[in-house]
Amino acid sequence: MAKFILAHTPDLAGQAMKTVALSSGERVPALGQGCWYMGENRAARAQEIATLRLGLDLGITLVDAAEMYGEGKAEELIGEAIAGRRDEAFLVTKVYPHNATRKGVLAACERSLKRLRTDRIDLYLLHWRGSVPFAETMDAFMTLQKAGKIRHYGVSNLDLEDIQELWSVPGGKSVATDQLLYNLTRRGIEWDLLPWLRKQRIPVMAYSPIEQGRLVRSPKLADSAKRQGMTAAQAALAWLLAKDDIIAIPKTAHRERLKENAGALELTLSSEQLAELDKLFPPPQGPRPLEML
Ligand SMILES: NC(=O)c1ccc[n+]([C@@H]2O[C@H](COP(=O)([O-])OP(=O)(O)OC[C@H]3O[C@@H](n4cnc5c(N)ncnc54)[C@H](OP(=O)(O)O)[C@@H]3O)[C@@H](O)[C@H]2O)c1
Secondary structure, three states: OOOOOOOEEEOOOOOEEEEEEOOOOOEEEOEEEEOOOOOOOHHHHHHHHHHHHHHHHHOOOEEEOOOOHHHHHHHHHHHHHOOOOHHHOEEEEEEOHHHOOHHHHHHHHHHHHHHHOOOOEEEEEEOOOOOOOHHHHHHHHHHHHHOOOEEEEEEEOOOHHHHHHHOOOOOHHHOOOEEEEOEOOEOHHHOOHHHHHHHOOOOEEEEOOOHHHHHHHOHHHHHHHHHOOOOHHHHHHHHHHOOOOEEEOOOOOOHHHHHHHHHHHHOOOOHHHHHHHHHHOOOOOOOOOOOOO
């Protein structure tokens, strides 16, 4: 696996930020900030806001939310954190499957816009597949896009069969990404879904990239990483960032950890290290059902 740096955009600190192309060609930071469980605890609020703002300073400007997170509280927190800095951020949020009807999407989007204190969402995702036909959700996404309320749309947690079905629906082929559970311990998508998405030039947004913190506590990863002068979190993220079509969105509410995670952008894993990680965390040997968290 080679390290591809396809393009760089300067961030505020004057550093180069690795970027990944969405299917439209627009480039977004390869490292973003996840926000699940943010905005739910008053005592942590100031620290969470300071971390999100530091992310903007460091060029980690892609911010991932969902109407589900704290039932809107994460979006409200982000709205507060980016006040006065909206244009620096690339805002991703998601609609619940039960709101994914033609009318439901339009209403949910208005609520998210209000909480995020903005007039546009950069990338709006269907959070997972529910019972609403894809055609209805895509129709609503296209309406929102034409109105300028969302710039791109996409999906999350769609397995191969689902996304192939989406392909037959008007607007389905224009999805910008499939946001999926992907990390060293969750490599199932490498069997068939990831190769198919690559063929369509659809990047993956890898969620829970450090397995909700569990990879940081993995003795085998910590040992391997330490021998290379990096932390376990950095090794887990650098492994994802070594691919040219993966956007990793770790969540942290701590500035020191955000800086540590950002350090993964500076690291290139050697072929020996990649081979060792394949031994420790083997790739799939056959098809596996899509995992979700
Ligand atoms: N589409 C979906 O269905 C879906 C599902 C799950 C997640 N997501 C998105 O993906 C984002 C990331 O996934 P996630 O939050 O589930 O898991 P994650 O990013 O893999 O891990 C987050 C956890 O790791 C801790 N952490 C982060 N950096 C660390 C470091 N350097 N050292 C030690 N601990 C560290 C965080 O704690 P602190 O915050 O206390 O630092 C937090 O408990 C979410 O926030 C959400 O935006 C999407």
